[in-house]
Amino acid sequence: MSKADKKLVIFSDIDVEKALKNALQKTRPDIIGEVRDSGLKGRGGAGFPTAVKWNLAAAAQGERKFVICNADEGEPGTFKDRVLLTDYAEQLVAGMVLAAYAVGAKDGIIYLRAEYTYLKKDLEATIEKMRGKKMLGKKILGKEGFDFDVHIHMGSGAYICGEETALIESLEGHRGEPRNRPPFPVTVGYLGCPSSVNNVETFITALHIVEKGAKWFKTFGTEKSTGTKLFSISGDCEKPGVYELPMGITIKKLLETVGGEDAKAVQVGGASGTCVPRKDFERVIAYEDVATGGSIIVFGPHRDMLEVAINFMEFFCEESCGQCTPCRLGTETLLEGLDMLDEGRCSLKYLRELCALGETMQLSSKCGLGQSAPNAFLSIIENFKSEIFDTRCSCR
Amino acid sequence: MLASERDQLKAEINKMAKKYDHHRSGLIPVLQLVQNVSRHISPEAMQDIAEAFKIHPVEVQGVVSFYSFLSTEKKGKFVIRLCRTISCDMAGKEAVANQLENELGIEFGETTTDGMFTLEFTNCLGMCDQGPAMLVNDDIHTKVTPEKVADIIESYRSRFGAHVIQGEHA
Known part of the structure; x- marks a missing residue:
């Protein structure tokens, strides 16, 4: 599959050992300061500023602290972390070491999704190799008083465990049900200790930033969305795969890159993201416009958008943890509504009620899953209502 | 389950639990x-696990029921998980699903009577650029076509010792 033609940030060359050595020469505030200046935001999709997270974890009181890598990549259409875990594992672990140094953690955990069990062996070999090179273990690269090690914890098949508090619940041996926030994991995380949970791509990007500078990083992207991002591109296009592209790219330009110019819509951000119709292809992919954790799914001219909406809603019905009512019942009700639409027996009045329900879910669900579950539904209904009504009729 | 088998499993449970100092993590x-080991988590095993962690068995049951890779029903020796999410769906998952049912003579959610294969749908496997994708136990198969299905199944059936089935499926 096509990697980026151009090596921008994440795919650019780096001497991991040298980068880590250089970083350990710096003070902790300097490292967090560099990451802050870069404007790096969490690459898992939520877009929380990484430096703020690290700073809170660094400032939190606690005998033990944890750095946790969220490798529970489950958003439909996302597979960039798979590529990073396969080919850039050393950079990932080094990024975790860097974070551990910045926040003062001694323990690192990679929460790897069960679906990626086949990656575990190589990942463990990388960790072992890095122990051999003194990049993990006691007195890392000769740095007095800096001990840190990493182990892998396997998930067991639950999309919700990509939510950081659910992930921590799962690590602690519970059902992966999100916690109330605050307190945030940076103060009360794994085993009640301050924990920084970051995405695979975030760790690797931070490593490059600290080595090459915030200024360099900011030459890519927009003012509010700095740097580059990995995009997982699938669906109806000629060249699906993982691409590194600058933030702020228009959807049109992105489609040209991957050979999907004739698309009628693009799902940006996976099942929990937004469906952007052709008329809006000039919109840009960035935190200030259409945000994404990297998932881009292209829908060709022949696609039935109602089927797409049904597929996404079935996904949420299965993956809702069932803890809060708006999400548990809302997803079921929206799916029923979509089935009614499919059978051509949904009144416009009821459809409006369903949309209102979707908005209620966005406001009242406990975690990001329920809050974003109606997104695809709402954007597909908004943009493709007439197509749906034109193609469905109950009086056949 | 034979009493001796239960003892054996219990020993393994305790050994593993000890690694974690019997902490719930x-x-x-x-x-x-x-x-x-036993392709499912039986009520007896849940009792033994609860004991090892000093928690109520219902706590164990609650966790088992939450995760899709854990089950109370006995699975086949090889669990086939076909990705049902959008990109694989658009890439032709339905035809692959149909052929899997034809080759195995079972429907999704079922296990073959010889206890060899279980057929399931799963959500996104992270292989959206190479769909349709499926897992067979921990192995990933990409760009699966209906024609390839029979060969894939056969490659597992013919594995050394694959025909040896323990437990109640025998």
Whole structure:
């Protein structure tokens, strides 16, 4: 599959050992300061500023602290972390070491999704190799008083465990049900200790930033969305795969890159993201416009958008943890509504009620899953209502 | 389950739990172990696990029921998980699903009577650029076509010792 033609940030060359050595020469505030200046935001999709997270974890009181890598990549259409875990594992672990140094953690955990069990062996070999090179273990690269090690914890098949508090619940041996926030994991995380949970791509990007500078990083992207991002591109296009592209790219330009110019819509951000119709292809992919954790799914001219909406809603019905009512019942009700639409027996009045329900879910669900579950539904209904009504009729 | 088998499993449960100092953070690793060894988590095993962690068995049951890779029903020796999410769906998952049912003579959610294969749908496997994708136990198969299905199944059936089935499916 096509990697980026151009090596921008994440795919650019780096001497991991040298980068880590250089970083350990710096003070902790300097490292967090560099990451802050870069404007790096969490690459898992939520877009929380990484430096703020690290700073809170660094400032939190606690005998033990944890750095946790969220490798529970489950958003439909996302597979960039798979590529990073396969080919850039050393950079990932080094990024975790860097974070551990910045926040003062001694323990690192990679929460790897069960679906990626086949990656575990190589990942463990990388960790072992890095122990051999003194990049993990006691007195890392000769740095007095800096001990840190990493182990892998396997998930067991639950999309919700990509939510950081659910992930921590799962690590602690519970059902992966999100916690109330605050307190945030940076103060009360794994085993009640301050924990920084970051995405695979975030760790690797931070490593490059600290080595090459915030200024360099900011030459890519927009003012509010700095740097580059990995995009997982699938669906109806000629060249699906993982691409590194600058933030702020228009959807049109992105489609040209991957050979999907004739698309009628693009799902940006996976099942929990937004469906952007052709008329809006000039919109840009960035935190200030259409945000994404990297998932881009292209829908060709022949696609039935109602089927797409049904597929996404079935996904949420299965993956809702069932803890809060708006999400548990809302997803079921929206799916029923979509089935009614499919059978051509949904009144416009009821459809409006369903949309209102979707908005209620966005406001009242406990975690990001329920809050974003109606997104695809709402954007597909908004943009493709007439197509749906034109193609469905109950009086056949 | 034979009493001796239960004892054997219990010993493994305790060994694993001990690695985690019987702390609850070891619960899911223990459940994964039991799932791997006996292809399901029986009520007896849940009792033994609860004991090892000094928690109520219903706590164990609650965790087992939450995760899709843990099950109370006995799975086949090889669990086939076909991705049902959008990109694989658009790439032709339905035809692959149909052929899997034809080749195995079972429907999704079922296990073959010889206890060899279980057929399931799963959500996104992270292979959206190479769909349709499916897992057979921990192995990933990409760009699966209906024609390839028979060969894939056969490659597992013919594995050394694959025909040896323990437990109640025998």
